[in-house]
Amino acid sequence: MDFMNSVQLADASNNFVYASMxxxxxxxxxxxxxxxxxxxxxxxxxxxxxxxxxxxxxSQVHEPDVALTQLDPGRRAANIGxxxxxxxxxxLLIGVVLRGVWAGRVPWGNMYxxxxxxxxxxxxxxxxxxxxxxxxxLGLFVTIPTLLTLGMAVTVLYTESAQLVPALKSxxxxxxxxxxxxxxxxxxxxxxxxxxxxxxxxGWFKQLPPRxxxxxxTHKVIAFSFPIWTFAVVAGAIWAENAWGRYWGWDPKxxxxxxxxxxxxxxxxxxxxxxxxxxxxxxxxxxxxxAFLVNYFGVNIFINSLHSYAGM
Amino acid sequence: xxxxLPPMSQRGFLRWLWRQLTSMKTALILLFLLxxxxxxxxxxxxxxxxxxxxxxxxxxYPTLGPILDSIGLFDVFGSPWYxxxxxxxxxxxxxxxxxxxxxxxxAMRSQPPPAPKNLSRLGGNSFEVEGxxxxxxxxxxxxxxxxxxxTVVGQDPDGSRWVSAEKGYLRETGNLVFHxxxxxxxxxxxxxxxxxxxxxxxVREGEGFSNTLTQYDAxxxxxxxxxxxxxxFSFTLESFNVEFERGNSQEGAPRLFEATMVVDRPGEEGSTxxxxxxxxxxxxxxxxxxxxxxxxxxxxxxxxxxGQVVLDDAVVxxxxxxxxxxxxxxxxPDSDPQLGFRGLxxxxxxxxxxxxxxxxxxxxxxxxxxxxxxxxxxxxxSGISQSVYTLNVDDMTQLGxxxxxxxxxxxxxxxxxSIELTGFERWASFQIASDPGKELALVASILAIAGLSLSLxxxxxxxxxxxxxxxxxxxxxxxxxxxxxxxVAGIAKASGHDAIEQVDNIVETLxxxxx
Numbered sequence: 001m002d003f004m005n006s007v008q009l010a011d012a013s014n015n016f017v018y019a020s021m022x023x024x025x026x027x028x029x030x031x032x033x034x035x036x037x038x039x040x041x042x043x044x045x046x047x048x049x050x051x052x053x054x055x056x057x058x059s060q061v062h063e064p065d066v067a068l069t070q071l072d073p074g075r076r077a078a079n080i081g082x083x084x085x086x087x088x089x090x091x092l093l094i095g096v097v098l099r100g101v102w103a104g105r106v107p108w109g110n111m112y113x114x115x116x117x118x119x120x121x122x123x124x125x126x127x128x129x130x131x132x133x134x135x136x137x138l139g140l141f142v143t144i145p146t147l148l149t150l151g152m153a154v155t156v157l158y159t160e161s162a163q164l165v166p167a168l169k170s171x172x173x174x175x176x177x178x179x180x181x182x183x184x185x186x187x188x189x190x191x192x193x194x195x196x197x198x199x200x201x202x203g204w205f206k207q208l209p210p211r212x213x214x215x216x217x218t219h220k221v222i223a224f225s226f227p228i229w230t231f232a233v234v235a236g237a238i239w240a241e242n243a244w245g246r247y248w249g250w251d252p253k254x255x256x257x258x259x260x261x262x263x264x265x266x267x268x269x270x271x272x273x274x275x276x277x278x279x280x281x282x283x284x285x286x287x288x289x290x291a292f293l294v295n296y297f298g299v300n301i302f303i304n305s306l307h308s309y310a311g312m
Numbered sequence: 313x314x315x316x317l318p319p320m321s322q323r324g325f326l327r328w329l330w331r332q333l334t335s336m337k338t339a340l341i342l343l344f345l346l347x348x349x350x351x352x353x354x355x356x357x358x359x360x361x362x363x364x365x366x367x368x369x370x371x372x373y374p375t376l377g378p379i380l381d382s383i384g385l386f387d388v389f390g391s392p393w394y395x396x397x398x399x400x401x402x403x404x405x406x407x408x409x410x411x412x413x414x415x416x417x418x419a420m421r422s423q424p425p426p427a428p429k430n431l432s433r434l435g436g437n438s439f440e441v442e443g444x445x446x447x448x449x450x451x452x453x454x455x456x457x458x459x460x461x462x463t464v465v466g467q468d469p470d471g472s473r474w475v476s477a478e479k480g481y482l483r484e485t486g487n488l489v490f491h492x493x494x495x496x497x498x499x500x501x502x503x504x505x506x507x508x509x510x511x512x513x514x515v516r517e518g519e520g521f522s523n524t525l526t527q528y529d530a531x532x533x534x535x536x537x538x539x540x541x542x543x544x545f546s547f548t549l550e551s552f553n554v555e556f557e558r559g560n561s562q563e564g565a566p567r568l569f570e571a572t573m574v575v576d577r578p579g580e581e582g583s584t585x586x587x588x589x590x591x592x593x594x595x596x597x598x599x600x601x602x603x604x605x606x607x608x609x610x611x612x613x614x615x616x617x618x619g620q621v622v623l624d625d626a627v628v629x630x631x632x633x634x635x636x637x638x639x640x641x642x643x644x645p646d647s648d649p650q651l652g653f654r655g656l657x658x659x660x661x662x663x664x665x666x667x668x669x670x671x672x673x674x675x676x677x678x679x680x681x682x683x684x685x686x687x688x689x690x691x692x693x694s695g696i697s698q699s700v701y702t703l704n705v706d707d708m709t710q711l712g713x714x715x716x717x718x719x720x721x722x723x724x725x726x727x728x729x730s731i732e733l734t735g736f737e738r739w740a741s742f743q744i745a746s747d748p749g750k751e752l753a754l755v756a757s758i759l760a761i762a763g764l765s766l767s768l769x770x771x772x773x774x775x776x777x778x779x780x781x782x783x784x785x786x787x788x789x790x791x792x793x794x795x796x797x798x799x800v801a802g803i804a805k806a807s808g809h810d811a812i813e814q815v816d817n818i819v820e821t822l823x824x825x826x827x
Contacts, residue, residue, distance in 0.1 A: 166568060167591070169590070211567075
């Protein structure tokens with residue numbers, strides 16, 4: 001690749017990341033408008049209940065009139081927010097892909113690249129899930145952490161692209177990091193629903209789905225991400241065996257991946273323990289996500305670890 | 313202590329203790345404990361992974377260090393309190409899942425329970441179809457069987473017939489497989505810990521190594537591993553190739569390590585040449601040879617006061633930072649008096665007031681060594697073994713300091729001799745390890761993920777179809793097909809899930825068949 005071409009690619013990648021941030025910011029504003037308007041709505045926005053009740057007589061109870069809800073300015077703002085989120089995700093995907101093309105490898109070689117990929121992971125998990133059920137109410141609480149991640153990436157963590165250190169030159173990088181990004185993205189969405197379940201029904205948050213619903217959603221998203229995280233840890237162990245001569249050595253990164261795993265295992269157990277199913281379980285889910293963050297930011301930046309390869 | 317309670321028998325107490333230990337709440341608390349006690353292991357340097365940093369830490373904090381050391385904070389994962397937590401957790405796990413094994417075994421072979429009396433309470437769907445109740449029930453059962461439900465039919469006292477169906481037994485199977493796999497992983501780790509071994513050795517370019525205990529710089533094995541029966545092989549490090557980033561971004565970061573090794577194995581004629589890289593270990597029988605580090609060894613010639621060569625060798629220096637500012641020690645016991653040097657090797661030299669002499673790039677672009685010379689007694693005869701990387705200057709006097717570039721030599725003061733830097737070699741460090749438990753741990757991990765996925769994605773559901781007696785028709789003709797009332801309802805066992813989709817599906821199919 002000649003020099004000019006490479007500079008253009010770099011600029012293009014950065015521009016797409018910036019553009020996706022601007023659009024995501026607009027999406028956040030739209031979701032905020034919707035949220036502010038939703039305060040006046042008395043009934044909670046019903047999610048997922050596509051169920052049509054059938055009475056014994058056979059007559060159907062109709063769902064609320066769709067045309068009516070579309071007039072609601074809050075709903076319209078939320079719809080705009082969703083569209084903008086799709087657009088921002090597309091832009092970010094292009095930005096990440098261009099970054100990979102520029103570097104000539106998977107774009108997961110340093111913290112900047114991992115952060116923009118993680119932001120993409122959060123958005124993808126959210127959007128894919130939103131095709132299954134109405135998640136417009138969750139938009140605000142997903143776009144904000146994503147924007148923070150991207151903001152940190154472009155300001156603090158930005159690095160020019162470079163080749164990989166020898167330890168990272170392995171196809172396990174693709175497998176291990178991809179699983180970590182998807183698992184982490186889902187943990188983030190789960191932390192958002194868990195956090196909301198703790199405040200649902202209070203003041204402004206009356207418009208959110210009821211607490212039990214949010215707890216159920218949290219459980220679903222964590223049940224999805226826990227096996228993926230387990231796989232990421234195991235894949236990391238196989239890679240470590242190949243690179244360092246041992247599959248598990250209690251390196252700080254491994255230790256925190258283990259701590260994260262144990263906390264989410266505790267979450268799943270809490271969900272089937274009397275007295276722990278509700279608020280306590282939600283708190284555990286948030287603590288698990290914090291452990292995930294410590295593993296990512298804390299270990300890379302503050303602790304001397306074999307994983308501290310990443311340029312900052 | 314409550315005195316009002318009747319005294320508990322010893323057996324009763326043990327049973328109570330066992331129930332407490334194997335309860336879900338205890339498992340939860342132990343999981344939290346496990347997470348918490350792991351944290352210090354990530355913060356403090358650990359003996360198992362970084363013994364040098366541990367010694368450094370204790371030296372830096374002479375009062376706090378030994379206290380933390382005595383409570384095991386530098387060996388968290390081998391400490392009694394850490395072991396206590398995970399052993400209790402595993403006992404709790406075994407106590408919890410072994411009884412469930414029996415329960416699940418009989419559940420797998422039993423029939424679904426009869427349908428509840430009132431399906432409308434379960435949010436049942438109700439509709440009417442044409443047909444006899446027996447035929448409708450047979451249809452319903454056929455549909456359910458096609459969808460792999462386990463079914464049983466029956467009749468209520470009021471004459472309604474029902475089929476009761478259940479699905480999702482694999483959920484509990486997966487759950488049990490997952491938990492037993494965790495035990496297997498622990499067994500794999502234990503096998504590796506008992507029978508495995510690991511050694512480290514530094515080899516200079518052109519130098520050889522043969523796999524016996526004495527050749528290792530450091531070697532550690534499990535209690536049941538045998539140091540005498542290491543697999544027989546030897547190798548020579550023919551060349552070591554390394555490249556560093558020279559671009560603006562991440563300047564100095566390593567880009568390539570490559571060790572070309574000539575390997576000899578018993579029973580094999582001739583040698584084979586292998587390229588060993590960071591992610592490409594060399595596999596020899598049960599052992600694997602990993603490339604884990606590299607550095608420089610300045611080649612020095614030392615002459616004594618009479619001009620006799622007393623040392624002509626490349627001495628291994630250990631890198632101290634990412635730019636390979638390296639330190640090392642040269643001991644010359646054969647001169648009289650004995651000579652000793654402490655040295656700094658700089659692949660790309662620079663001096664600042666703040667940092668003193670240091671290297672600014674890891675590649676050998678501008679090589680120099682800084683040496684401090686001592687003469688006297690090296691203390692090698694004291695009987696206490698000495699590290700080759702430290703110089704004991706208790707019985708020595710300092711002669712002076714000098715810096716040398718390749719080809720330069722330094723005439724030591726007081727006519728003590730001379731030292732010349734003739735060049736440098738590279739060295740590579742290898743970890744050679746054998747872990748007979750790792751295959752078991754891997755298989756168990758794969759089983760664990762499979763079991764986990766089953767237990768999280770499969771839902772245990774029950775559905776019921778109930779058909780009432782024929783509704784009387786106005787014409788009351790016997791040939792005329794009657795109408796029956798059908799009710800379909802279902803539940804999911806796990807909270808947050810339902811059986812709406814399954815019920816809808818059955819309703820649609822039944823309606824379709826009736827029409």
